Amino acid sequence: MSRDDGDGKYVLTNRYTGEKTMVEVDPDKTDLYADRSMIEGFPDACPFLRFRTPDGKACCTVHLTRPEMCRDFGCWRLLILKQDGSRAGRVMGRSHFCPDDPELARLWEEQIRDIEEPGDDAWDRAVITILTGIGYSVQK
Numbered sequence: 001m002s003r004d005d006g007d008g009k010y011v012l013t014n015r016y017t018g019e020k021t022m023v024e025v026d027p028d029k030t031d032l033y034a035d036r037s038m039i040e041g042f043p044d045a046c047p048f049l050r051f052r053t054p055d056g057k058a059c060c061t062v063h064l065t066r067p068e069m070c071r072d073f074g075c076w077r078l079l080i081l082k083q084d085g086s087r088a089g090r091v092m093g094r095s096h097f098c099p100d101d102p103e104l105a106r107l108w109e110e111q112i113r114d115i116e117e118p119g120d121d122a123w124d125r126a127v128i129t130i131l132t133g134i135g136y137s138v139q140k
C-alpha cells in the first residue's frame with residue numbers, strides 16, 4: 001500500500017497478481033479510519049478494517065472503492081479455496097470462520113475449531129498445514 005498525497009487516497013498492489021487499485025477512504029468514514037486503536041490487537045488485519053462501536057461489527061473504510069478481489073471474495077484474513085479456485089471459506093478477525101462449503105464446515109468442526117496456539121501466526125501455520133494437506137489452498 002502506498003499513500004498518495006495525504007488526501008485519503010492509496011494505491012494498493014495485489015501481492016498475488018500485481019494488480020494496482022486506487023482506493024479512497026469513504027467520505028463518511030474518515031474519523032473511523034483515523035482511529036487505529038481498534039485494530040492494534042490485529043497486526044495482520046487489512047489497514048482499512050475498523051470495528052464500529054457499539055456493535056463491534058467489522059467495517060471496510062474504503063468500501064466504495066474497494067479492490068476487485070474484495071468485491072469478489074469479501075474481507076478475510078485467510079481465504080480458503082477449493083482446487084477449482086472457488087471459495088470454500090474465509091477466516092475473519094482472529095479466528096472467526098465463515099464457511100461456503102459444507103464439507104469444509106464439517107472438517108473445521110472436527111479438526112480445526114479447537115486448535116489453540118500461542119499467537120495468530122502459529123495458529124495460521126497450524127490451520128494452513130491441515131487445510132493444504134487435505135487439498136485446499138490458502139491465501140493469507
Ligand code: SF4
Binds near residue numbers: 046061067
Ligand atoms: S474489503 Fe476488507 S480486505 Fe478489502 S479493503 Fe476493505 S477492509 Fe480491506
